[in-house]
Amino acid sequence: MSTSLNIAIAGVAGRMGQQIARTALAAGHRISGASEAPGSPNLGKDIGAILDTSQMGVLAVEDPAEASKGADVWIDFTAPKATLAALAVLKGQGVKAAVIGTTGFDGGQEAEIAETGEEMPIVKAGNFSLGVNLLCELTRRAAESLGEDWDIEILETHHRRKVDAPSGTALMLGDAAAAGRGADLRTLRRPPYDGPDAKREPGAIGFAVRRSGGVIGEHEVTFGSDMEVVSLAHTALDRAVFANGALAAARWAVRQPAGLYAMRDVLGF
Numbered sequence: 001m002s003t004s005l006n007i008a009i010a011g012v013a014g015r016m017g018q019q020i021a022r023t024a025l026a027a028g029h030r031i032s033g034a035s036e037a038p039g040s041p042n043l044g045k046d047i048g049a050i051l052d053t054s055q056m057g058v059l060a061v062e063d064p065a066e067a068s069k070g071a072d073v074w075i076d077f078t079a080p081k082a083t084l085a086a087l088a089v090l091k092g093q094g095v096k097a098a099v100i101g102t103t104g105f106d107g108g109q110e111a112e113i114a115e116t117g118e119e120m121p122i123v124k125a126g127n128f129s130l131g132v133n134l135l136c137e138l139t140r141r142a143a144e145s146l147g148e149d150w151d152i153e154i155l156e157t158h159h160r161r162k163v164d165a166p167s168g169t170a171l172m173l174g175d176a177a178a179a180g181r182g183a184d185l186r187t188l189r190r191p192p193y194d195g196p197d198a199k200r201e202p203g204a205i206g207f208a209v210r211r212s213g214g215v216i217g218e219h220e221v222t223f224g225s226d227m228e229v230v231s232l233a234h235t236a237l238d239r240a241v242f243a244n245g246a247l248a249a250a251r252w253a254v255r256q257p258a259g260l261y262a263m264r265d266v267l268g269f
């Protein structure tokens with residue numbers, strides 16, 4: 001059964017904000033509120049004007065408390081500080097759940113999100129696509145099956161406007177690979193090779209990053225032995241794939257008890 005939700009969209013004029021708004025409307029949801037960054041030329045504009053469609057009577061505002069009034073769910077693909085500021089006010093506005101797609105959080109910020117997850121259901125993912133979440137599971141299984149003599153390397157490519165690196169998806173894949181090896185990524189993660197003393201360490205998980213034009217998102221995990229290389233890869237062809245996943249997460253989240261969930265919980269992996 002498909003549920004129609006009142007959705008508040010953070011950063012509604014952004015690449016993902018606009019995509020989520022369009023996908024949500026096409027799926028029969030209502031946009032009850034929307035936020036934009038302080039100083040944004042889109043503040044005070046009707047969402048219809050931002051999306052280049054007819055007026056909706058809902059304006060983009062700066063204050064997340066105002067934007068989230070009357071919303072069932074808050075969907076946030078913005079920037080770490082903006083997401084944390086919003087999470088602090090959602091419960092007071094009666095919002096049932098939050099879906100967080102923002103990437104680039106540091107350890108302290110991740111801990112703050114986990115704390116808010118004790119009070120309300122939050123689905124947080126570095127990538128909401130079905131394909132990437134399947135790729136994570138395949139990566140975990142491959143890492144579990146192949147010993148340390150198979151070098152794990154993760155390569156990601158994104159558009160030139162992306163601010164954080166490595167991508168949230170690359171880190172999800174790294175977490176999955178480390179879990180397959182029974183370890184924590186924090187102990188195995190290595191930055192891109194650079195310099196005269198950049199030799200590969202046995203068992204490490206290496207990351208490489210490319211930024212190029214308008215690439216939406218490409219990820220590849222390689223497992224290399226002396227004799228062969230296994231490669232697992234994903235290419236996002238349309239940002240709608242992330243929006244579809246975020247909306248599936250929103251429908252699922254409003255029915256859950258408080259907790260911090262991943263997309264694999266939504267998908268039942």
Ligand SMILES: NC(=O)C1=CN([C@@H]2O[C@H](COP(=O)(O)OP(=O)(O)OC[C@H]3O[C@@H](n4cnc5c(N)ncnc54)[C@H](OP(=O)(O)O)[C@@H]3O)[C@@H](O)[C@H]2O)C=CC1
Nearest residue numbers: 011014015016036037077078082101102103126127128242
């Ligand atoms: N999990 C997933 O599946 C995916 C995650 N992402 C992540 O989502 C995030 C956004 O990506 P993208 O849409 O490409 O980036 P954009 O820069 O296009 O969009 C971000 C939007 O958030 C706005 N914003 C910034 N600060 C605030 C604030 N305090 N309050 C309200 N709005 C604010 C920005 O405004 P302004 O431009 O004026 O600063 C902008 O409109 C990134 O972290 C990215 O990695 C992206 C795709 C998929």
Ligand SMILES: O=C(O)C1=N[C@H](C(=O)O)C[C@H](O)C1
Nearest residue numbers: 103126127162167168169217
């Ligand atoms: O910034 C992006 O564009 C994307 N960000 C996410 C990430 O950091 O992995 C997901 C997707 O790859 C697009």
